Amino acid sequence: xxxxxxxxxxxxxxxxxxxxxxxxxxxxxxxxxxxxxxxxxxxxxxxxxxxxxxxxxxxxxxxxxxxxxxxxxxxxxxxxxxxxxxxxxxxxxxxxxxxxxxxxxxxxxxxxxxxxxxxxxxxxxxxxxxxxxxxxxxxxxxxxxxxxxxxxxxxxxxxxxxxxxxxxxxxxxxxxxxxxxxxxxxxxxxxxxxxxxxxxxxxxxxxxxxxxxxxxxxxxxxxxxxxxxxxxxxxxxxxxxxxxxxxxxxxxxxxxxxxxxxxxxxxxxxxxxxxxxxxxxxxxxxxxxxxxxxxxxxxxxxxxxxxxxxxxxxxxxxxxxxxxxxxxxxxxxxxxxxxxxxxxxxxxxxxxxxxxxxxxxxxxxxxxxxxxxxxxxxxxxxxxxxxxxxxxxxxxxxxxxxxxxxxxxxxxxxxxxxxxxxxxxx
Amino acid sequence: xxxxxxxxxxxxxxxxxxxxxxxxxxxxxxxxxxxxxxxxxxxxxxxxxxxxxxxxxxxxxxxxxxxxxxxxxxxxxxxxxxxxxxxxxxxxxxxxxxxxxxxxxxxxxxxxxxxxxxxxxxxxxxxxxxxxxxxxxxxxxxxxxxxxxxxxxxxxxxxxxxxxxxxxxxxxxxxxxxxxxxxxxxxxxxxxxxxxxxxxxxxxxxxxxxxxxxxxxxxxxxxxxxxxxxxxxxxxxxxxxxxxxxxxxxxxxxxxxxxxxxxxxxxxxxxxxxxxxxxxxxxxxx
Numbered sequence: 123x124x125x126x127x128x129x130x131x132x133x134x135x136x137x138x139x140x141x142x143x144x145x146x147x148x149x150x151x152x153x154x155x156x157x158x159x160x161x162x163x164x165x166x167x168x169x170x171x172x173x174x175x176x177x178x179x180x181x182x183x184x185x186x187x188x189x190x191x192x193x194x195x196x197x198x199x200x201x202x203x204x205x206x207x208x209x210x211x212x213x214x215x216x217x218x219x220x221x222x223x224x225x226x227x228x229x230x231x232x233x234x235x236x237x238x239x240x241x242x243x244x245x246x247x248x249x250x251x252x253x254x255x256x257x258x259x260x261x262x263x264x265x266x267x268x269x270x271x272x273x274x275x276x277x278x279x280x281x282x283x284x285x286x287x288x289x290x291x292x293x294x295x296x297x298x299x300x301x302x303x304x305x306x307x308x309x310x311x312x313x314x315x316x317x318x319x320x321x322x323x324x325x326x327x328x329x330x331x332x333x334x335x336x337x338x339x340x341x342x343x344x345x346x347x348x349x350x351x352x353x354x355x356x357x358x359x360x361x362x363x364x365x366x367x368x369x370x371x372x373x374x375x376x377x378x379x380x381x382x383x384x385x386x387x388x389x390x391x392x393x394x395x396x397x398x399x400x401x402x403x404x405x406x407x408x409x410x411x412x413x414x415x416x417x418x419x420x421x422x423x424x425x426x427x428x429x430x431x432x433x434x435x436x437x438x439x440x441x442x443x444x445x446x447x448x449x450x451x452x453x454x455x456x457x458x459x460x461x462x463x464x465x466x467x468x469x470x471x472x473x474x475x476x477x478x479x480x481x482x483x484x485x486x487x488x489x490x491x492x493x494x495x496x497x498x499x500x501x502x503x504x505x506x507x508x509x510x511x512x513x514x515x516x517x518x519x520x521x522x523x524x525x526x527x528x529x530x531x532x533x534x535x536x537x538x539x540x541x542x543x544x545x546x547x548x
Numbered sequence: 549x550x551x552x553x554x555x556x557x558x559x560x561x562x563x564x565x566x567x568x569x570x571x572x573x574x575x576x577x578x579x580x581x582x583x584x585x586x587x588x589x590x591x592x593x594x595x596x597x598x599x600x601x602x603x604x605x606x607x608x609x610x611x612x613x614x615x616x617x618x619x620x621x622x623x624x625x626x627x628x629x630x631x632x633x634x635x636x637x638x639x640x641x642x643x644x645x646x647x648x649x650x651x652x653x654x655x656x657x658x659x660x661x662x663x664x665x666x667x668x669x670x671x672x673x674x675x676x677x678x679x680x681x682x683x684x685x686x687x688x689x690x691x692x693x694x695x696x697x698x699x700x701x702x703x704x705x706x707x708x709x710x711x712x713x714x715x716x717x718x719x720x721x722x723x724x725x726x727x728x729x730x731x732x733x734x735x736x737x738x739x740x741x742x743x744x745x746x747x748x749x750x751x752x753x754x755x756x757x758x759x760x761x762x763x764x765x766x767x768x769x770x771x772x773x774x775x776x777x778x779x780x781x782x783x784x785x786x787x788x789x790x791x792x793x794x795x796x797x798x799x800x801x802x803x804x805x806x807x808x809x810x811x812x813x814x815x816x817x818x819x820x821x822x823x824x825x826x827x828x829x830x831x832x833x834x
Contacts, residue, residue: 194660346805386685
């Protein structure tokens, strides 16, 4: 009976080889012997074989639809960062895996699951805040580090966890930047527009209160759907109100859509148009003369005149033949920061990365010296305020940084008690 | 109130321009062309390139639709023609695939960033008409679309070509017996429908961002107009576009935060009362 059981066990544990059965131990021994033998033959150690494993980065971005330029731009930035480090980290070749989330939360979750199953060491993304938020829990439960360099929803870090880091600015900080920058512009009335989704509506509530507190009359406020392409009636309402300023808190190509139609009404000549993330450089170039004088907060600018940025912009121009967009710059910056942390830890242990990243500073940043906050894994940065200009030295209309606000003025302080820190959620 | 009616009219006519090619192809060829939005976008991009080369918007407006029409007719002759006798599902899948190909071709040649498309000086700015601020561009759209509608009406109702198109559409085999090359008629109709998509792309490029997402943004509105009007009915599409335009204008003014609903409320009411749309027929597929 005992003999029978033991032979059964042997069978179940065995590996079939040319019709005969060998035990797992025998199999491992022979594999070990073969690898030592081949190491001796080719002068390599088994450790080298372990090191030849790849360092996998799974990028879950948007590559189709109207937000595709953001995803493609982020990929450009990451590719340049990987090129900068020679395509390797800790002796491992960096393998980039990309997936299009189509800006749908369900798709982003599915693609992230696949990357985690493929043993991704880092999940990079997503573009939209909703997708970033959706994949965040997945990264948390699987203890995979997630890097966000674009999504603006404050809750991504305010309600974050141990494994998520954001190296870009969030909407609240951009709102503070905008509010402080326009406070003394001299307009007495304003009309507000935003997109009908949470981040945008929160921004509208913030500005509504801010303007009222500062004696600026809010003559109207409209939240339009993300799919809106026709704005003539909204523009008519704003003109009817005779507001001296128009504050647009929507994002993406919709702002260009609005401004193009507003220009047909000459609204840009009658009111000062501004907003938090109103435009990026590509938008400014696409709008041409009608955008001149409009002002916006910017997350990163190629013309922010600091040495680290000058070097990066030259490098980027050499690679892509043009100046970088905000998304490209931020992607590069965030990825370089993360890779620096991995190098510093000299380890593949995600826990060591987290500990090093959350206490890190990044003096080489293209945005100027930066600090990662331990409390919420939100990187600090200066608030940049820019105006659409056309200058003889640049062949297109662009956003020129005209004001820079200190980081302590635009970010809220961390909770005092570390127990309340989102980064302590595991 | 007057202003809202005028804005609604201009919005409706822009919608009609977007939907006319789609409804024409469906009405004559029984094909739901999912590539319509992509061809509209292609029109805008080709217009942009012509504008950069010659620096004249009107030349771009004249040439880009012809190029899109040629591309459309080539698509019809090479890919759709073999599928006419098959189930409508084949055509849906094919045109959807063609839309993806056109989008990728655009990304390949023009990149993913939006491109500048300046309004010509003659169309810039606005006029005060009876106390209403009216953009010159919108006035141009109203006049231009009115001319298009007139032209299409004359083509379809008053010319021999129109009679041939209608005959081929209503009875293919009989038309063939009469010596009409139905294949050529269908290719010609596809040319016209896709050229209209290209035309609306060049016109809309002055009011919407020209980027690889612009086709998706209009396709739903276009289908709403086509369905409301009655599948394939030009007359129906015209009235549906006006109704949707006015609903959008009044909805945006009185319920700005819920303006998107106004279109769908109109749709709901129309489909409850007339499931086939304004001028559509109830088709029973056996």
